[in-house]
Amino acid sequence: MKIVYVTDIHGDTAKYRRLLDVARAAGAKAVVNGGDMLTLEDNLHRTQREFIEGFLAPYFAEYEEAGIYHLGYLGNDDLKIHDACFEKACSKHRHAVNLAQRKYALGAFEFIGMNWVGDYPFQLKDRCRKDLADYVFQMQLGPGLLSTEKGFEELSDWPAYAATLPTIEQELAALPKPKNATKTVYVIHMPPVRMGLDVGSKLNP
Numbered sequence: 001m002k003i004v005y006v007t008d009i010h011g012d013t014a015k016y017r018r019l020l021d022v023a024r025a026a027g028a029k030a031v032v033n034g035g036d037m038l039t040l041e042d043n044l045h046r047t048q049r050e051f052i053e054g055f056l057a058p059y060f061a062e063y064e065e066a067g068i069y070h071l072g073y074l075g076n077d078d079l080k081i082h083d084a085c086f087e088k089a090c091s092k093h094r095h096a097v098n099l100a101q102r103k104y105a106l107g108a109f110e111f112i113g114m115n116w117v118g119d120y121p122f123q124l125k126d127r128c129r130k131d132l133a134d135y136v137f138q139m140q141l142g143p144g145l146l147s148t149e150k151g152f153e154e155l156s157d158w159p160a161y162a163a164t165l166p167t168i169e170q171e172l173a174a175l176p177k178p179k180n181a182t183k184t185v186y187v188i189h190m191p192p193v194r195m196g197l198d199v200g201s202k203l204n205p
Contacts, residue, residue: 035075
């Protein structure tokens with residue numbers, strides 16, 4: 001079974017078009033999208049919802065026509081208030097699957113997704129969690145923010161609020177259990193520790 005994996009397209013429609021073209025040409029059974037799917041332009045409360053309704057909903061219809069599955073979820077740069085809108089767009093098409101904290105069987109494999117991330121210094125905290133109970137917070141780049149239908153809610157004490165949420169360890173434990181771990185693909189938005197992923201490097205001139 002051929003699969004095309006992509007992540008962090010951030011609303012680039014040209015890349016989305018190219019992605020489907022590549023999947024068709026490769027004879028892929030599925031495209032797996034690891035998150036950060038929506039645009040980062042202007043007012044995210046408005047533009048991200050418009051991107052789901054105006055682009056992703058008809059885009060998923062093209063997967064349906066092609067007989068290719070799209071397994072994905074929103075990431076930490078995608079506002080959590082849009083989760084229901086994304087779920088609605090997926091639910092209209094049998095081949096579009098919202099994989100956030102869910103398991104989906106495809107062929108001989110099971111796919112299990114998780115879009116929670118360990119805390120970082122950036123302000124948007126919609127999908128942030130402490131890694132472990134004794135997590136030490138980094139220096140923050142301003143107060144924590146949560147998305148709401150009325151705009152961003154500023155958190156006066158992000159560490160205290162984070163302490164009321166499940167940790168990444170607990171979120172992992174709560175994921176659906178696979179029938180056969182050797183035939184399971186975990187799709188987790190946050191790169192695994194000590195794997196050299198998502199780490200900036202200085203290039204020599």
